[in-house]
Amino acid sequence: MTENIRLEIVTPAKNVVSEDAQIVMAPGVLGEFGVLVGHTPFLTALKTGIITYKDVDDKERFVFVNGGFAEALPDKVTILSESAERRSDIDLSRAEKAQERALKRLEEDKKGDIDFIRAKTALRRAINRISLAQTR
Amino acid sequence: MATLKDVQIKIGAVKKTKQITKAMNMVAASRLKGAQRDMDGFKPYADKFAEVLGSLAEKSEQKSLLLAPKEEVKKINIILFTSDRGLCGGFNMNLINKAEKLIEKSGTDKEILFTAFGKKGKSWCKGCNQKTDYEYIGIVGSKFDFSVAANAGQKLIDNFIGSKYDEVYIVYPEFINVAKQRPVIKQVLPIPLLEKKEEIKDENKPFLAEHICEPSVNELLDVMLPKSIFVQIHSALLETSACEHAARMTAMNNATIACNDMIQTLTLAYNKARQAAITAELMDIVGGAEALKG
Numbered sequence: 001m002t003e004n005i006r007l008e009i010v011t012p013a014k015n016v017v018s019e020d021a022q023i024v025m026a027p028g029v030l031g032e033f034g035v036l037v038g039h040t041p042f043l044t045a046l047k048t049g050i051i052t053y054k055d056v057d058d059k060e061r062f063v064f065v066n067g068g069f070a071e072a073l074p075d076k077v078t079i080l081s082e083s084a085e086r087r088s089d090i091d092l093s094r095a096e097k098a099q100e101r102a103l104k105r106l107e108e109d110k111k112g113d114i115d116f117i118r119a120k121t122a123l124r125r126a127i128n129r130i131s132l133a134q135t136r
Numbered sequence: 137m138a139t140l141k142d143v144q145i146k147i148g149a150v151k152k153t154k155q156i157t158k159a160m161n162m163v164a165a166s167r168l169k170g171a172q173r174d175m176d177g178f179k180p181y182a183d184k185f186a187e188v189l190g191s192l193a194e195k196s197e198q199k200s201l202l203l204a205p206k207e208e209v210k211k212i213n214i215i216l217f218t219s220d221r222g223l224c225g226g227f228n229m230n231l232i233n234k235a236e237k238l239i240e241k242s243g244t245d246k247e248i249l250f251t252a253f254g255k256k257g258k259s260w261c262k263g264c265n266q267k268t269d270y271e272y273i274g275i276v277g278s279k280f281d282f283s284v285a286a287n288a289g290q291k292l293i294d295n296f297i298g299s300k301y302d303e304v305y306i307v308y309p310e311f312i313n314v315a316k317q318r319p320v321i322k323q324v325l326p327i328p329l330l331e332k333k334e335e336i337k338d339e340n341k342p343f344l345a346e347h348i349c350e351p352s353v354n355e356l357l358d359v360m361l362p363k364s365i366f367v368q369i370h371s372a373l374l375e376t377s378a379c380e381h382a383a384r385m386t387a388m389n390n391a392t393i394a395c396n397d398m399i400q401t402l403t404l405a406y407n408k409a410r411q412a413a414i415t416a417e418l419m420d421i422v423g424g425a426e427a428l429k430g
Contacts, residue, residue, distance in 0.1 A: 010184060012282040012370060014177045030350050043188065044350035045359055069360070071188055071347075080184055082282050 005037040006076040007053055009063055009084050016084045017063060021053040024077050026070050035072045042072040048124050050132055051079065062087040064132050066125055090133040099126035140413065143406040147399060154395035160223065161388035167277070168314070168381035175311070175374045185367050189360050196353045202293065202361045205326045206302040211247045213269065213292065213301040214238060215324070217308035217372055218257035219276055219380040225387035227309070227317070227380060228256040234319040235307045249301065251288070253373065269295075276373065277380050285370035293362050296325045308372040309379040315386060317379040324365055 004020035024035045027049030035042075051063045068081030102123035105115065216235050218228045235257075239248055250268045252258040254276045261268045270291060275284055295301045304325035309317040349356055 008180075010181045012178050012181050012367075013174075015180060028350055041347045042350070043192075043347045043356065045356060069188065069356075071184075078184055080181060080188070082286070 003037045004056060005035060005039070007079075008076065009051070009065070009079045009081065011081055011084050013083075016086065020056050021061075021077075022056065022058075023054050025052040026077075026079065027051070027065075028070070035077050038074050039072045039077075041074070042070075044070055046070055046079070046081065048121070048128055050128060051084075062132055062135070064090060064129055085129075087132055087136050090129050092130065092133045095126045095129035095133065098122060099130060102126060140406065140409050143402060143409060147402045147406065150395055150398045150402065154392055154399070157388045157391040157395060161385055161392060164381045164385040164388060168378060168385060171277075171374065171378035171381055175371075175378055178371060178374055182367055182371055185360075185364065189357075189364055191347065192349075192353055192357050192360060196357050200327075200358060200361055201297055202325060202365075203327050206299075209246065209302040211249060211300065211302050212242055213249045213251060213295070213304045215251040215253065215292075215304065215306040215308075215369070215372075216257040216261070217276065217306065217376040218252070218254035218260075219376070219383075220255040220273060221277065222256065223387060224380055224384035225390070227383035227387075228254075228260075230317075231307055231309060231319045232257065232260050234321060238305060238307065238321055251292070253288075253376065277377050280373065282366070282370055285373060286366045289362065289366040289369050292325065293365065301325070306368070306372055308376050311375045311378045311382070314382045317383060322368070324368060327361060327364065 004022055005024065007017055007019060007021045007024050008015065009017040022036075026033060026035070027047045028044040029047055030044070033042075033044070046065060046068045048067050049065065051065055053061055053063075055061055064085045064087070065079065065081040066083040068079060068084075070080075071078045102119045105119040106123065214235055216231065218231050222228070242248070248266065250257070250261045250266050251270045251272075252261055252268050253272045255273050258268060258271050258273065260266075270288065272284070272288065292301070292304055296304060303323065306322050306324055307319060308322075310320045311317060
């Protein structure tokens, strides 16, 4: 492969990733998608999940994202998310605690109100973080 | 006339005050640096977000609930950003004056509710019998993350859709530079659409219009509009923090200068008094010697 695509993952706190990649895979709301250089302009919302990309040295890298948006342009992918962490930066014990908390809350309250939805999304976040952290 | 001892004590006191104001100045300076770093960190996100939102808004003809003005405006929510702590010059007063102007402008027939970020704004509301709906203390001027703005923003949106508020404004200081802050009023809800169209004209990116969107443009916009409010609140919070520290730095710098002036005047008074005492003593001695001669 000769050309690389620029990947930027931006959160309110900082730029998590800003580097060249050969291919980027991201979890769109309507399904996982991959972006190579020369992609047609594309905008999508993201699910909570994991972004995978191959860097210039052929290494696979993983970044957890908590929802957000992705904009793909022919030479650049920008991902906007409220929080994102590289695999090495995930705080496993914190995620495990969050999982416990969320499970407990779901156990107590099965009414399906706002708190229930909130606990469910928290659980999804925790599970994604933990499963990613365990592969390192 | 003050005795020598009195003046000496006073000089010591002013010197100590100067030490404190100087230390506060330096603390504020280092906090300001941190706040500015946070602000710079958020900028790429905010800019990109505005860009994407602008291009989406251009394509969408949909009238979202958050965009539509209410037919009759009765209840107004003002989000007042102030600091938690004082000793920062006219910083909080400027913001409060701005809010007062907004109340005046909106007329007397409307119900005004406040959301207070910061203790100073909250106690002002209490002092002049303004109703506060939500209070957030201990956030401005410290470390906080995006979830604060997201939670506060969600409450606003719920209340707006539930017709508890008909219009929402924010009053916060705009950070121009370290020496200059300007209180500004911005309308948050209903989201002003006109502004967005202007933004698009500035950006000459024709390819943005050819985006494929997933899910549809309207659905994306539905998700992004609430987030744009969170972004606005978060950036207002960041700016308020930076401005608070900048204002405190300036105020403390002025106080240190005032202390220096005072020390100077007092030292002059002290020296004069001392010289007067010496002269009086000399006169005594000379007088005594003259008397002995005679």
